[in-house]
Amino acid sequence: MTSDQGDLTRHLVNNSPEFMAVLRGPDHVFELANRAYFELVGNRALIGKPFREVLPELEAYGIFEELDEVFRTGVGKMRRTVATSLRLTGEQPPQQLYIETNRIPYFEEDGSVGGVMVYGRDVTDQTLTEQSLRDAQHRSQRTMDQLLMFLNATDEGYYVVDCEGVVTTCNNQFLKMLGFDRHDEIMNRHLHEVIHHTHADGSPYPRSECPIYQTARSGKAAYVPDELFFRRDGSSLAVQYHVYPIWDGKELQGALCIFRDITQRKRDEAALLESAQRSKSLFEQHSDAIFSVDTQGRILSANPSAQKLTGYSESELHQCPAARYFSQNDDQRIRNLFAVAFNHILDDKTLHSLQAALLSKDGKQIEVEVTNVPILVGTQCVGVYLIMRDVTESLQHARSIKHLATHDTLTGLANRALLYERLGHAIDYRRQSLIGLLFLDLNRFKVINDSLGHDKGDLLLQILARRFRAVMREGDTIARLGGDEFVVLVEECQSLQNIVDVVEKIQAAVNESFDLDGHQAHVSTSIGAAVFPRDGQDVGTLMRHADLAMYEAKSQGAPHFRFFNAELNRKAMQRMQAESDLRQALTKQQLILLYQPIVAIPSRNIIGVEALIRWQHPERGILAPTDFIGLAEEIGMIDEIGNWTLLQACRQNRCWQSEGLKPVKIAVNLSVNQLKSPGFAQTLERTLTQTGLEPQWLELEITESVLMQNFQASSAMLDAIRALGVSVSIDDFGTGYSSLSYLQKLPIDTLKIDRSFIDDVTEDTDNAMIVAATITLAHNLGLNVVAEGVTKPEQVSFLTSNHCTVAQGYLFSLPLSANDLHAYLSS
Numbered sequence: 001m002t003s004d005q006g007d008l009t010r011h012l013v014n015n016s017p018e019f020m021a022v023l024r025g026p027d028h029v030f031e032l033a034n035r036a037y038f039e040l041v042g043n044r045a046l047i048g049k050p051f052r053e054v055l056p057e058l059e060a061y062g063i064f065e066e067l068d069e070v071f072r073t074g075v076g077k078m079r080r081t082v083a084t085s086l087r088l089t090g091e092q093p094p095q096q097l098y099i100e101t102n103r104i105p106y107f108e109e110d111g112s113v114g115g116v117m118v119y120g121r122d123v124t125d126q127t128l129t130e131q132s133l134r135d136a137q138h139r140s141q142r143t144m145d146q147l148l149m150f151l152n153a154t155d156e157g158y159y160v161v162d163c164e165g166v167v168t169t170c171n172n173q174f175l176k177m178l179g180f181d182r183h184d185e186i187m188n189r190h191l192h193e194v195i196h197h198t199h200a201d202g203s204p205y206p207r208s209e210c211p212i213y214q215t216a217r218s219g220k221a222a223y224v225p226d227e228l229f230f231r232r233d234g235s236s237l238a239v240q241y242h243v244y245p246i247w248d249g250k251e252l253q254g255a256l257c258i259f260r261d262i263t264q265r266k267r268d269e270a271a272l273l274e275s276a277q278r279s280k281s282l283f284e285q286h287s288d289a290i291f292s293v294d295t296q297g298r299i300l301s302a303n304p305s306a307q308k309l310t311g312y313s314e315s316e317l318h319q320c321p322a323a324r325y326f327s328q329n330d331d332q333r334i335r336n337l338f339a340v341a342f343n344h345i346l347d348d349k350t351l352h353s354l355q356a357a358l359l360s361k362d363g364k365q366i367e368v369e370v371t372n373v374p375i376l377v378g379t380q381c382v383g384v385y386l387i388m389r390d391v392t393e394s395l396q397h398a399r400s401i402k403h404l405a406t407h408d409t410l411t412g413l414a415n416r417a418l419l420y421e422r423l424g425h426a427i428d429y430r431r432q433s434l435i436g437l438l439f440l441d442l443n444r445f446k447v448i449n450d451s452l453g454h455d456k457g458d459l460l461l462q463i464l465a466r467r468f469r470a471v472m473r474e475g476d477t478i479a480r481l482g483g484d485e486f487v488v489l490v491e492e493c494q495s496l497q498n499i500v501d502v503v504e505k506i507q508a509a510v511n512e513s514f515d516l517d518g519h520q521a522h523v524s525t526s527i528g529a530a531v532f533p534r535d536g537q538d539v540g541t542l543m544r545h546a547d548l549a550m551y552e553a554k555s556q557g558a559p560h561f562r563f564f565n566a567e568l569n570r571k572a573m574q575r576m577q578a579e580s581d582l583r584q585a586l587t588k589q590q591l592i593l594l595y596q597p598i599v600a601i602p603s604r605n606i607i608g609v610e611a612l613i614r615w616q617h618p619e620r621g622i623l624a625p626t627d628f629i630g631l632a633e634e635i636g637m638i639d640e641i642g643n644w645t646l647l648q649a650c651r652q653n654r655c656w657q658s659e660g661l662k663p664v665k666i667a668v669n670l671s672v673n674q675l676k677s678p679g680f681a682q683t684l685e686r687t688l689t690q691t692g693l694e695p696q697w698l699e700l701e702i703t704e705s706v707l708m709q710n711f712q713a714s715s716a717m718l719d720a721i722r723a724l725g726v727s728v729s730i731d732d733f734g735t736g737y738s739s740l741s742y743l744q745k746l747p748i749d750t751l752k753i754d755r756s757f758i759d760d761v762t763e764d765t766d767n768a769m770i771v772a773a774t775i776t777l778a779h780n781l782g783l784n785v786v787a788e789g790v791t792k793p794e795q796v797s798f799l800t801s802n803h804c805t806v807a808q809g810y811l812f813s814l815p816l817s818a819n820d821l822h823a824y825l826s827s
């Protein structure tokens with residue numbers, strides 16, 4: 001190389017845009033570097049210095065090793081691109097640089113490696129351009145992928161046809177919706193080979209009119225709202241689809257069809273339509289009047305029933321405030337009803353209803369039940385349905401039922417339920433005044449009922465009710481509790497005198513005579529009164545006390561009036577106690593029988609005994625029958641007690657006989673109830689069988705007054721008794737005022753002359769005559785005669801001289817216990 005050539009080369013090398021350097025030896029000592037290299041590395045002092053020393057920062061890029069390798073192996077490394085973030089010059093900014101470097105060895109004459117030549121260039125711009133190109137490609141690929149993913153993921157099917165209608169693309173959804181498995185079953189086939197489609201109703205149309213095909217040919221987009229596509233298996237699905245032309249610049253490439261399965265939507269629409277129609281027909285046909293009302297309270301629509309009810313046409317009803325159709329009293333209540341619906345509907349979902357009076361077009365008031373049903377759209381109340389039912393009739397019905405439930409049907413007076421309600425109310429709301437509660441019971445009413453018949457009895461009660469209503473004040477309650485029992489509730493009395501005044505008015509009303517269809521009748525009344533608060537603080541107590549006072553008044557016989565007092569209550573309590581004691585007397589074996597001898601006079605030989613009952617009361621001592629037989633009759637215990645007495649007497653008599661005593665007749669007293677009891681003859685027969693007592697040793701005593709009460713039935717019963725072989729005596733004879741002529745008709749054996757005649761038979765000549773006559777008469781009729789209550793020997797003389805041979809009385813013996821009588825009999 002000439003020096004000129006050498007200069008030229010140096011010049012070229014120095015000005016080359018590529019950087020160049022020559023590194024010598026294993027330490028890569030810089031022997032030469034051009035300007036570009038100097039600039040690249042930041043104009044450092046390089047020459048004569050090892051690479052590692054001057055460019056230590058390049059170790060990080062593996063350059064030292066590469067240089068070592070090239071030197072060691074003699075094999076170059078070409079086009080190695082290194083990205084560095086630091087310009088080696090240290091200039092700012094430290095832009096990312098891409099440096100492409102070639103490292104080739106150079107050899108000494110002996111063939112050994114002398115060093116490494118390094119050259120290369122800054123490829124940053126080129127690299128960045130390439131990189132951004134690659135990124136763009138990458139991005140568009142990704143977009144494509146996403147698009148495909150999206151198209152495959154959507155519910156819509158799509159496919160693309162070319163201008164001839166041949167399918168070039170479709171998505172997975174297309175395959176799924178039309179029943180294909182793979183894309184290649186579709187691709188490159190004419191659309192009409194793979195997609196059969198018709199009008200929504202299934203009717204076909206010519207292929208030439210196919211909108212997809214037309215778009216592919218004409219370039220005009222199309223929308224088809226409702227058609228049928230057929231799947232591969234022939235089944236159909238309802239679809240809607242869009243068809244878009246595909247252009248490449250100005251050249252039509254084909255068409256894209258995007259379709260959607262609308263089967264479910266159509267079903268929903270059909271269901272919606274049906275439900276709307278159902279609601280409409282409910283509205284139209286409902287027998288209740290229905291108004292739809294907006295939030296201003298204006299009527300938006302009214303069904304035919306509403307028009308019928310109000311008499312207004314729908315157009316008349318329109319736009320008027322609904323509240324206007326109600327009576328003034330109800331106007332505000334209806335508005336309130338709306339307010340509830342509009343304001344509180346969200347927290348209160350219950351229906352609201354009330355009763356109101358609707359005004360019809362012809363001015364009639366119609367009682368309606370109004371129910372308020374909010375019209376909700378989402379959670380918002382946009383109005384209400386007012387549903388109204390004419391309840392005029394059912395209200396009347398309810399009122400009459402209420403009346404029936406609270407009134408006595410015969411008289412129309414209040415019944416017990418209403419009386420209690422009013423009394424309770426009066427007590428709760430009493431002011432300073434007194435409340436009088438009057439119990440009244442008619443005397444002699446039963447006689448009228450029995451003699452004139454129940455019709456007349458009812459008539460009397462009705463007339464009386466009318467009279468009561470006429471004399472009582474408006475606010476007072478007159479109730480009939482049943483039968484001939486009435487109660488009058490007198491409210492707001494200032495004094496007891498007020499109550500007495502009312503009592504007098506009532507008595508006057510009752511005492512007036514009654515014209516019962518031509519029959520004149522008279523009744524009177526016994527009245528008892530209890531006064532609140534004096535005689536009781538509650539309904540039950542007041543009723544009971546008034547009742548007690550009435551009984552007290554009644555027990556005095558004549559028409560009478562009594563105020564309740566504590567003494568009555570005490571008596572009533574005692575009686576209640578006695579009642580409960582008596583119910584237990586039998587089971588607690590507190591009842592016993594005493595036996596009073598009946599003797600022959602003048603021999604005084606015992607020929608019979610009368611069984612007389614006693615109650616050994618645990619507190620009150622031994623009680624006589626007069627103390628409890630009446631009570632037993634009232635509380636229905638007399639049969640039980642009577643049967644026990646009969647059994648006990650028969651058993652005792654049989655016992656004495658089996659103990660070897662001389663047989664005597666035992667007399668047992670019968671109560672009126674026993675005689676009336678239809679099963680009595682059987683009981684009697686059973687008792688005899690059970691005790692083994694022969695009937696001839698038993699006599700039943702029946703008082704004269706009992707016999708006379710019902711002569712027919714009594715004599716039938718007496719026949720039955722005597723048919724069993726048991727004899728019968730008339731007890732207390734002379735007290736019942738029976739006509740002596742009856743005596744011969746009665747099937748009896750003995751007359752027992754009442755004690756009251758015997759008592760003063762020796763002093764009172766009248767009685768003496770009666771007794772003598774009775775004895776004669778009895779004997780003439782073939783009856784035995786017993787004189788009761790003989791206490792004095794003179795009486796015995798009188799009786800003996802008048803041929804009465806049997807007597808009973810303390811003169812001979814008191815009633816004795818069974819043991820004492822045993823002793824008496826054996827003596």
Ligand code: C2E
Nearest residue numbers: 612613624625626645669670671789790791808809810811
């Ligand atoms: P009664 O049938 O007239 O019985 C006679 C009553 O006169 C008995 O009174 C007897 O103790 C009494 N008495 C007897 N002799 C004399 C006398 O010399 N002077 C006086 N002052 N009284 C005498 P008791 O036992 O108190 O019986 C009263 C009434 O009770 C009886 O009158 C009878 O009607 C009834 N009675 C008694 N036991 C029974 C019974 O087991 N069943 C029924 N249903 N009534 C009975």
Ligand code: CA
Nearest residue numbers: 610669701731
């Ligand atoms: Ca008797």
Ligand code: CA
Nearest residue numbers: 731732752788
């Ligand atoms: Ca008697």
